[in-house]
Amino acid sequence: MNFEQWMRACATRTEAALEQTLPSERVEPARLHRAMRYAVLQGGKRMRPLLVYAAGEAVGAAEAVLTQAAVAVECIHAYSLVHDDMPDMDNDTLRRGKPTVWVEFDAATALLVGDALQSLAFATVCQTGQLALVQELAEASGSLGMAGGQAIDLASVGQTLSRPELEHMHRLKTGALLRCSVRLGAWLGRALTHEEKMAFDQYANAMGLAFQVVDDVLDAEADTATLGKTAGKDAAADKPTYVSLLGLSESKALAQTLRHEALSALKKINSDTSRLANLADLIVLRQH
């Protein structure tokens, strides 16, 4: 199976599992469930599930538990997008090429969709039977992780951030959940040495930042149709970005440096990590 086929297989498996995990639209409260499904299904690159599978398969984790972990991180990611898009936050109307949840339904429903997706993520990660994974997901999502990063992001509008400050924000806002995805996959396989655990984290940290740098580059360069969400939004909102801080070409160079960091971390893992390497290439070379 080549990388393309592997990615399609992972995405198909994730989609089927999400479909199964999310309550049916026929179950009350039906409108909430319809909105939850709208927020999650048929959308997104499923980057976090891909990281779960790639890390987990490298160390021989079983497919069934990887899928539960993949669904859990994707539910956390989806909830964060639903809340971030709300009028009180980024006030965004377009996401994954569709109206955002608060536009398609209403703001109160969007609030509850996010809340219920977070609960669902924790119910699902419990299915792995590993308390350490639940704990990791909770910490990656909370005020010292993703939600904290969003708070720093909000406070940074109109501010001049230094590069360390910008990096810190992104390490929390997107980095924490990406690292969590790699960890969940890696922890579900064979026993790891301390050095291997560190290497997975180094890979994930580099990829988390690279992901954001590339997002900023794409946001500055791409048009709305290609991106599937409102382009140029961060600059318009006067939010600090890597492009505004470093310029376009230095940002691109940084993404490459981070990619090389990620790839050299993988060499310390005593397994076939080629899917993770492919994902590093994909994240840095993607066009949307």
Add this chain to the structure above:
Amino acid sequence: MNFEQWMRACATRTEAALEQTLPSERVEPARLHRAMRYAVLQGGKRMRPLLVYAAGEAVGAAEAVLTQAAVAVECIHAYSLVHDDMPDMDNDTLRRGKPTVWVEFDAATALLVGDALQSLAFATVCQTGQLALVQELAEASGSLGMAGGQAIDLASVGQTLSRPELEHMHRLKTGALLRCSVRLGAWLGRALTHEEKMAFDQYANAMGLAFQVVDDVLDAEADTATLGKTAGKDAAADKPTYVSLLGLSESKALAQTLRHEALSALKKINSDTSRLANLADLIVLRQH
């Protein structure tokens, strides 16, 4: 120790543990942490922690794990209040005698406070070491529990609900987390027979409904100062209540019936359940 002293001891222990569990205001993002602490500390009746302790002590659970469970359910409860008060939901400005979080801070911060408190609840319940408790908390909080009840509540504004529909809404909206509180406590002690497990649930289900019936009675009768939140709010918002459905005196009679149901369920538990009995009295006889 009499019941009053026991309640004060539980509340003090809960408060100290919440204080410890919530990140300090000196930790970044400081404003988010300040708002989380504002939302949780020094407020509320701590009814859910009391249920955790009362159920757990009846079956010999250790104090340390009960406290972790108590903190977790209280963080879920606090997050739900922060989100319910937001302009997109109930648009409430007063809670526990203080300005609500979105008024004191802002709506975006309130959104993140709720999100981060939910994550913190799951991180904390993991400390009990019992995956079954995490799972129960996730299910009680989600779209088939508390968040689902809130969705039904929103959809019911201006509607005429039948008594079974009103009951179903409250079983989810407040009942699910109250039952979860009793379960978490009960599951942390000695092994239970199937009949005892059912009895804890029967107690909790009756208490959950009674709690809501009494809330509706108090909302109809009390003034804002005594209640510490805006009184008459539900009637003004054209929300169905037990009082609007059954009238005041039949609502009071229902609360008494539910109290007797709860007390007779306790007789099936082969332990000293006097604290749970006292709580049933407290819930039904409280004035705010």
